[in-house]
Amino acid sequence: MKSLVVAIFLLLCCMPRMAVAEGPKELWLYYPTNFAVDENVDKLEKIWRRAAAAGYTHVLLGDSKFARLKDMEARYFKNVERAKKLGAELKLQIVPGIFSIGYSDDLLSNDVNLAEGLPVKDTLFVVKNGEARVVAEQPIAFSTKWDFKDDNVQMEGMTATVSDNTTNARFVQKLKVMPFRCYHISVEVKTEDYAGVPEVKVNVGDAGLEFTNLGVKHKQDWKTHHIIFNSQDHNEVTTYFGVWGNAKGKLAWRNWKVEEAGLLNVLRRDGAPCVVKMDGAEGKVLAEGKDYEPIADPRLGMVPYAGEYEVYHEPPTIHTKLADGTRVRVSWYHPMLTYDGQVMCCPSDPGTLAALADQAKRVKAAFGPAAAGYMMSYDEIRVLNWDESCQKRKMDAGPILAESVRQSTKLLEGSQTYTWSDMFDPYHNAVKKDYYLVRGDLTGSWEGLSKETIVFNWNFDKRDQSLKFFADRGHKQIIAGYYDGPVDGIKPWLVSAGKVQGVIGVMYTTWESNFDKIEAFARACRD
Numbered sequence: 359m360k361s362l363v364v365a366i367f368l369l370l371c372c373m374p375r376m377a378v379a380e381g382p383k384e385l386w387l388y389y390p391t392n393f394a395v396d397e398n399v400d401k402l403e404k405i406w407r408r409a410a411a412a413g414y415t416h417v418l419l420g421d422s423k424f425a426r427l428k429d430m431e432a433r434y435f436k437n438v439e440r441a442k443k444l445g446a447e448l449k450l451q452i453v454p455g456i457f458s459i460g461y462s463d464d465l466l467s468n469d470v471n472l473a474e475g476l477p478v479k480d481t482l483f484v485v486k487n488g489e490a491r492v493v494a495e496q497p498i499a500f501s502t503k504w505d506f507k508d509d510n511v512q513m514e515g516m517t518a519t520v521s522d523n524t525t526n527a528r529f530v531q532k533l534k535v536m537p538f539r540c541y542h543i544s545v546e547v548k549t550e551d552y553a554g555v556p557e558v559k560v561n562v563g564d565a566g567l568e569f570t571n572l573g574v575k576h577k578q579d580w581k582t583h584h585i586i587f588n589s590q591d592h593n594e595v596t597t598y599f600g601v602w603g604n605a606k607g608k609l610a611w612r613n614w615k616v617e618e619a620g621l622l623n624v625l626r627r628d629g630a631p632c633v634v635k636m637d638g639a640e641g642k643v644l645a646e647g648k649d650y651e652p653i654a655d656p657r658l659g660m661v662p663y664a665g666e667y668e669v670y671h672e673p674p675t676i677h678t679k680l681a682d683g684t685r686v687r688v689s690w691y692h693p694m695l696t697y698d699g700q701v702m703c704c705p706s707d708p709g710t711l712a713a714l715a716d717q718a719k720r721v722k723a724a725f726g727p728a729a730a731g732y733m734m735s736y737d738e739i740r741v742l743n744w745d746e747s748c749q750k751r752k753m754d755a756g757p758i759l760a761e762s763v764r765q766s767t768k769l770l771e772g773s774q775t776y777t778w779s780d781m782f783d784p785y786h787n788a789v790k791k792d793y794y795l796v797r798g799d800l801t802g803s804w805e806g807l808s809k810e811t812i813v814f815n816w817n818f819d820k821r822d823q824s825l826k827f828f829a830d831r832g833h834k835q836i837i838a839g840y841y842d843g844p845v846d847g848i849k850p851w852l853v854s855a856g857k858v859q860g861v862i863g864v865m866y867t868t869w870e871s872n873f874d875k876i877e878a879f880a881r882a883c884r885d
Contacts, residue, residue, distance in 0.1 A: 470659025475691030554605025629747025
């Protein structure tokens with residue numbers, strides 16, 4: 359028996375070892391800040407010292423001002439130096455986050471006209487008293503007859519009320535529209551301790567034409583809220599006013615209106631041209647600065663500050679000396695805001711690449727060897743492939759995005775690059791169609807990723823498929839976890855990570871700047 363045991367032992371020792379996925383070694387902290395404020399560095403120091411003591415190795419550092427370093431004063435760079443010195447002392451490797459492709463407000467603050475724009479085609483304007491204003495060829499208005507109404511919505515004329523709804527509370531109407539026109543819906547809303555989230559939706563089938571949060575408070579007096587939608591190539595849309603799910607409290611709507619919006623947030627750049635021509639078969643193109651004064655929206659991307667866009671304001675008119683009654687056709691491009699003011703830049707415009715190149719140069723100069731790499735912040739790109747800059751390339755959305763990330767990677771040549779996963783993940787947002795207001799197919803976007811780029815994976819729902827997809831393509835990965843939830847939420851991630859090679863790290867990811875649980879998260883990652 360003893361000789362048999364020895365023989366088995368020797369056999370096991372000689373057998374080749376099976377490949378076992380290596381567990382994450384790096385522990386990351388996502389840390390957004392504003393280096394323009396001295397006190398923020400004092401706060402940063404306390405948190406970073408806690409993180410280092412808890413075993414964190416890296417910091418993904420965010421500051422919207424990384425896109426505006428040319429405007430920063432000396433004090434800003436002194437605070438950056440303080441952070442760099444602290445990182446070196448604590449042996450925390452710093453990775454600045456730059457290139458905001460998706461949530462592009464910081465990048466767009468340098469040139470508000472670089473927003474991706476949807477087209478408006480041949481809208482009719484008529485001159486009166488030296489101004490040309492939009493005139494609806496096809497009148498549009500809400501009628502008093504609704505196509506559908508939930509029973510718990512009480513309707514009296516132009517007022518609808520809901521109280522303590524135990525299910526959806528909606529009223530719905532179809533509208534005839536003209537293709538490629540910009541429409542504005544306004545409605546007054548009042549709430550009394552209402553727990554739900556009132557929404558206005560505009561759909562064609564299951565596809566949404568807008569994704570704007572109204573921003574209704576749980577308790578407010580009558581207040582007007584706005585949404586904008588582009589009809590794209592459709593002749594009919596379905597509008598929904600309502601709440602999805604049950605909610606306590608009282609909600610009231612009144613005075614809902616719809617109209618063509620005119621030159622709201624009109625973009626002015628070569629890749630988003632604004633053309634005014636005479637109405638009629640010949641359609642002579644009029645000369646800007648001669649036949650009419652230059653067109654511009656002074657509030658475009660400037661309220662409350664540069665890079666922030668309003669859903670609605672009074673659109674500019676066209677000032678002209680053309681005779682009263684003159685009919686002109688106007689075509690232009692306008693940005694679309696999603697949720698709480700998110701605006702996407704146009705990745706195809708040369709101005710965008712120039713802005714990214716300038717940012718890369720300035721951030722590299724500011725951080726120097728202290729930067730362990732750079733995060734390319736491609737994330738939730740919800741508007742893409744509409745304006746002339748994109749269309750003239752004759753590429754689908756996926757190849758456009760792939761080429762954009764290739765260009766960004768080249769700007770960071772010689773440095774380690776990172777990116778978020780979602781826009782390059784076929785199990786997440788890199789899908790064939792109907793991803794928000796992206797025109798076309800996003801698949802293949804991942805072809806633009808260098809194999810050396812490390813992916814921050816946050817696709818929790820399909821983590822097994824997603825982790826395997828990037829691992830099979832040769833990418834190292836870091837799990838983006840926590841998201842202001844229970845720290846034990848990282849456990850399923852770690853189980854999935856054990857099934858593939860190349861998951862090298864885990865990150866404490868907070869959008870609420872809540873760092874109370876960084877120690878507990880570190881323990882959860884180790885246990």
